[in-house]
Amino acid sequence: MMKAQLCIVKISHPCQCPERRLPMPCKGRKHSKDGGIRALILSLLLIAFALPALALDIPGRxxxxxxxxxxxxxxxxxxxxxxxxxxxxxxxxxxxxxxxxxxxxxxxxxxxxxxxxxxxxxxxxxxxxxxxxxxxxxxxxxxxxxxxxxxxxxxxxxxxxxxxxxxxxxxxxxxxxxxxxxxxxxxxxxxxxxxxxxxxxxxxxxxxxxxxxxxxxxxxxxxxxxxxxxxxxxxxxxxxxxxxxxxxxxxxxxxxxxxxxxxxxxxxxxxxxxxxxxDSKKQREEVARQLVDYAFREFVQLTPIKEGQSLVRVAVSEGTSPTILLGAFEGMRLTLPSRDAEKLEARTSFDSPIAAPIRKGDVVGQYQLVAGSQTIGEYPLVALEDVARAGFFARTIDNISIMLGIAEFPSPEIID
The missing domain is CATH 3.40.710.10 (DD-peptidase/beta-lactamase superfamily)
Known part of the structure; x- marks a missing residue:
């Protein structure tokens, strides 16, 4: 029996990155319960993301x-x-x-x-x-x-x-x-x-x-x-x-x-x-400087997730390998208040075990980026490697064990 799994990955040292934009909506394949592969387009929620305003008492209509x-x-x-x-x-x-x-x-x-x-x-x-x-x-x-x-x-x-x-x-x-x-x-x-x-x-x-x-x-x-x-x-x-x-x-x-x-x-x-x-040229000059300084002082750009980054290793059923690595399809660059940068974490959700065959790039779940109590966005969780379908005998053993409730699959392992 497949169970929904939630794992939290702490992002302790997000790095600066030369990437210029957030990832565009990802075209991937979703792994269905019956082992089939169907096309899926996942849209990111972070484009034009508006942060909750920090205190900024400044004139201007x-x-x-x-x-x-x-x-x-x-x-x-x-x-x-x-x-x-x-x-x-x-x-x-x-x-x-x-x-x-x-x-x-x-x-x-x-x-x-x-x-x-x-x-x-x-x-x-x-x-x-x-x-x-x-x-x-x-x-x-x-x-x-x-x-x-x-x-x-x-x-x-x-x-x-x-x-x-x-x-x-x-x-x-x-x-x-x-x-x-x-x-x-x-x-x-x-x-x-x-x-x-x-x-x-x-x-x-x-x-x-x-x-x-x-x-x-x-x-x-x-x-x-x-x-x-x-x-x-x-x-x-x-x-x-x-x-x-x-x-x-x-x-x-x-x-x-x-x-x-x-x-x-x-x-x-x-x-x-x-x-x-x-009201005046002088005020315009002062406000302009304050706004620019505020933006650079109070916010930081970071790259919490890199393209192809591993997030979690999970169990596989009916496959030639007992586990598979799941992670990010694309890297991304975010802008967050400096105060929230150290609170950033990735929360993965998926069904486990995942039935083989699985192809690299298949969408098998999702992950959220969360800073404190705020959800930044949701993104596709994809397979980072191939797992072929096992032979008839191995699959039969897996299925019988699952039906009898005696199947033992590895617990999800968070990748730091």
């Missing part, structure tokens, strides 16, 4: 801190509320230009003409002049570094014929990128009732920019750009601090307050922060 390497939300406040994004929505305009460059529709040396509308844009400016023809690469810097509203209109008209058509394309691309609470009415982020984003969407967009266009991402940490003999500095306050910041975009309107979408990297680990609704 909407806030999100994302660890993009593990898709983990470290902190959020009203993160899905659509709000005026101010110049942070220029990140979408930048994405559209970079996407056109990547597709080959334009080149860095392609030139766009400055219209009367573009040259007369108010607010932050690149200081373009009507009738000028400006290279795309210069316009990009005029948007990224100088936050030029005029440069935004120039690229919008150059790519789509008009700013209205460009906004339609922005909305189509936003849907493709999974920005669920964003809508664009213009290229610059100037106030408009039909123009909004959530801070979660801003964090997602920031990661798309970094991952989709790695060759252009370093432009976001450029601290100055000169056009028409007018030198302007990047408004991102984090770039001038020694905290690993390398992008992305500030914003400010009376509706949005002072806001920022930023990313920083330390020792190979990256975080993205986005927030709105602060």
């Amino acid at each position: 909407q806030i999100i801190i994302l660890d993009p390497d593990t898709d983990t939300i470290l902190f959020e406040r009203d993160a899905d509320k659509p709000v005026p994004p101010a110049s942070m929505s220029k990140l979408m305009t930048i994405y559209m230009v970079l996407d056109a460059l990547k597709s080959g529709r334009i080149t860095e040396d392609s030139k766009f003409s400055v219209s009367e509308k573009a040259s007369k844009m108010g607010g932050s400016k690149m200081f373009t002049r009507e009738g000028d023809k400006i290279r795309v690469i210069d316009l990009l810097r005029g948007i990224i570094v100088q936050s030029g509203n005029d440069a935004c209109v120039v690229v919008a008209e150059g790519l789509a014929g008009s700013e209205a058509n460009f906004a339609k394309r922005m909305n189509e691309k936003a849907q493709e990128l999974g920005l669920q609470n964003s809508r664009f009415a213009n290229s610059s982020g100037l106030p408009d009732d039909g123009h909004y984003m959530s801070v979660r969407d801003l964090a997602i967009l920031a990661e798309h920019l970094r991952e989709d266009f790695p060759e252009y991402f370093p432009m976001f940490k450029e601290t100055e750009f000169t056009w028409e003999d007018i030198r302007q500095t990047n408004r991102n306050p984090l770039l001038y601090m020694d905290i690993g910041a390398d992008g992305l975009k500030t914003g400010h309107t009376s509706e949005a307050g002072y806001c920022l979408t930023a990313t920083a990297e330390r020792d190979g680990r990256r975080v993205v922060v986005a927030f709105t609704g602060l």
Whole structure:
């Protein structure tokens, strides 16, 4: 008779690992009671996992801190509320230009003409002049570094014929990128009732920019750009601090307050922060630093389970071997509060004995990762080796022993 078994594996020394992402959903085979093999797709529960918030008393209407390497939300406040994004929505305009460059529709040396509308844009400016023809690469810097509203209109008209058509394309691309609470009415982020984003969407967009266009991402940490003999500095306050910041975009309107979408990297680990609704540049600078420091100080990345790691040895019936090793299909990287890292354990569950034949990779149970009282996720427990079916005589002895209740199978053995 098979019995359900639960074993707890302490993870005492989780290691740092260069893997970048959590494992994708695992395609495996589940070992059924009658010895057959059937296909099974197991979805992980940890993708976009939101940790319980640690105490963080900090101003800001909407806030999100994302660890993009593990898709983990470290902190959020009203993160899905659509709000005026101010110049942070220029990140979408930048994405559209970079996407056109990547597709080959334009080149860095392609030139766009400055219209009367573009040259007369108010607010932050690149200081373009009507009738000028400006290279795309210069316009990009005029948007990224100088936050030029005029440069935004120039690229919008150059790519789509008009700013209205460009906004339609922005909305189509936003849907493709999974920005669920964003809508664009213009290229610059100037106030408009039909123009909004959530801070979660801003964090997602920031990661798309970094991952989709790695060759252009370093432009976001450029601290100055000169056009028409007018030198302007990047408004991102984090770039001038020694905290690993390398992008992305500030914003400010009376509706949005002072806001920022930023990313920083330390020792190979990256975080993205986005927030709105602060009262001053000074407060924006202080909050930005606090959020980044909080993310790196209070959380740790670790690799508790490696690909193919053995977790438990269990009994086999009707097989050529009395036991089999079970373990993880894939390795994973997690982000956890530092306080919980030493509490992490794997809890395996499976039926024992497992009837042969068993093939390496067969899903025969599951394991949970648990930190204290919190379940992080559930994952497939797979066979790490083959066990062939025994001959007729050996199988008959096993079956008779099981029916008579005298079968003796090895107890599960935890692998440290």
